[in-house]
Amino acid sequence: xxxxxxxxxxxxxxxxxxxxxxxxxxxxxxxxxxxxxxxxxxxxxxxxxxxxxxxxxxxxxxxxxxxxxxxxxxxxxxxxxxxxxxxxxxxxxxxxxxxxxxxxxxxxxxxxxxxxxxxxxxxxxxxxxxxxxxxxxxxxxxxxxxxxxxxxxxxxxxxxxxxxxxxxxxxxxxxxxxxxxxxxxxxxxxxxxxxxxxxxxxxxxxxxxxxxxxxxxxxxxxxxxxxxxxxxxxxxxxxxxxxxxxxxxxxxxxxxxxxxxxxxxxxxxxxxxxxxxxxxxxxxxxxxxxxxxxxxxxxxxxxxxxxxxxxxxxxxxxxxxxxxxxxxxxxxxxxxxxxxxxxxxxxxxxxxxxxxxxxxxxxxxxxxxxxxxxxxxxxxxxxxxxxxxxxxxxxxxxxxxxxxxxxxxxxxxxx
Numbered sequence: 169x170x171x172x173x174x175x176x177x178x179x180x181x182x183x184x185x186x187x188x189x190x191x192x193x194x195x196x197x198x199x200x201x202x203x204x205x206x207x208x209x210x211x212x213x214x215x216x217x218x219x220x221x222x223x224x225x226x227x228x229x230x231x232x233x234x235x236x237x238x239x240x241x242x243x244x245x246x247x248x249x250x251x252x253x254x255x256x257x258x259x260x261x262x263x264x265x266x267x268x269x270x271x272x273x274x275x276x277x278x279x280x281x282x283x284x285x286x287x288x289x290x291x292x293x294x295x296x297x298x299x300x301x302x303x304x305x306x307x308x309x310x311x312x313x314x315x316x317x318x319x320x321x322x323x324x325x326x327x328x329x330x331x332x333x334x335x336x337x338x339x340x341x342x343x344x345x346x347x348x349x350x351x352x353x354x355x356x357x358x359x360x361x362x363x364x365x366x367x368x369x370x371x372x373x374x375x376x377x378x379x380x381x382x383x384x385x386x387x388x389x390x391x392x393x394x395x396x397x398x399x400x401x402x403x404x405x406x407x408x409x410x411x412x413x414x415x416x417x418x419x420x421x422x423x424x425x426x427x428x429x430x431x432x433x434x435x436x437x438x439x440x441x442x443x444x445x446x447x448x449x450x451x452x453x454x455x456x457x458x459x460x461x462x463x464x465x466x467x468x469x470x471x472x473x474x475x476x477x478x479x480x481x482x483x484x485x486x487x488x489x490x491x492x493x494x495x496x497x498x499x500x501x502x503x504x505x506x507x508x509x510x511x512x513x514x515x516x517x518x519x520x521x522x523x524x525x526x527x528x529x530x531x532x533x534x535x536x537x538x539x540x541x542x543x544x545x546x547x548x549x550x551x552x553x554x555x556x557x558x559x560x561x562x563x564x565x566x567x568x569x570x571x572x573x574x575x576x577x578x579x580x581x582x583x
Contacts, residue, residue, distance in 0.1 A: 185384025186275035204565025236320030286482035287345035328530035334444025342489020344572025410458030411438025440491035446497035500527030
């Protein structure tokens with residue numbers, strides 16, 4: 169196996185693109201909270217860049233892509249990146265250095281737990297969040313990454329496909345966010361007072377950085393600079409664009425006016441939905457996937473969440489969980505083997521049922537595994553520590569109570 173310099177250069181750039189998504193997520197989430205909580209919200213994404221990187225080098229990559237153990241978890245053969253070097257890997261990366269493949273996957277391990285924090289803003293102790301992200305990465309993300317992408321993984325063996333992280337990234341984080349926010353409890357005054365974004369331009373900045381980084385996220389998952397990467401790039405952009413227009417149309421019909429926040433949300437859910445199928449579905453199908461995901465997510469955010477009363481503060485479940493589920497199912501509907509021979513079967517629309525069923529099973533496994541594991545983690549943590557700030561600290565804002573900082577020192581309001 170020889171290293172392809174074109175593929176390697178492309179993957180280095182894509183790896184940097186995906187890293188940028190987490191700071192982008194920090195702005196995206198930060199702009200949606202109140203002024204007194206923006207630093208805590210940004211920090212909740214940013215610290216993961218450090219924590220998840222170190223964990224990945226020490227044990228994460230090995231547990232995700234090491235020698236298979238019962239289809240659930242990898243072995244310890246790559247602990248500390250032992251044996252992960254300049255030579256290609258016969259299983260995962262045949263034209264780029266093994267270490268580059270591991271670095272690319274590291275960026276997924278960074279942003280995934282950061283996505284969960286959007287459901288927990290305004291009320292979770294930072295120390296508790298740090299511990300939760302650590303445990304969740306080890307007991308949820310690494311096993312799921314192995315099951316879906318690892319050699320011998322349980323979900324992979326079913327024939328299910330996940331091009332860039334529909335199950336591994338979005339469904340796992342979305343379902344975990346839902347469970348965690350319910351167990352953490354609602355924000356102070358939730359349902360009685362308005363929680364409005366304090367800086368929509370920040371949200372826009374974060375969303376555009378996410379959209380930009382998503383090209384590396386999805387196109388990079390081709391692991392080379394060939395036609396499949398180009399195809400994934402186009403399906404990614406097309407789904408995001410269509411979903412944005414779809415969300416704007418929904419708002420125009422229901423509210424009479426489209427909003428900036430709605431357009432941003434539409435683009436993001438379009439990116440989420442195409443992630444599992446970006447390298448498997450035709451470009452025309454990405455228009456359908458993007459058009460349909462917006463009304464589905466809009467319904468969950470505007471109807472289901474108020475009806476059941478759970479405080480998914482920034483709609484991590486409503487966007488990533490629900491959008492990821494639709495994306496995984498849609499992959500089972502529209503996949504064409506001619507686009508990517510990694511798929512064993514064509515999708516439902518082309519007359520084959522096997523892949524569609526495998527996708528459904530993979531979604532059920534992911535929901536159950538992430539949901540039950542998160543419940544156990546939070547339950548154990550609650551037994552040993554307080555995971556939520558006091559009512560007084562919540563009223564003061566987590567920027568001061570958790571970090572002794574203020575993003576806007578001249579501001580003296582109560583939001």
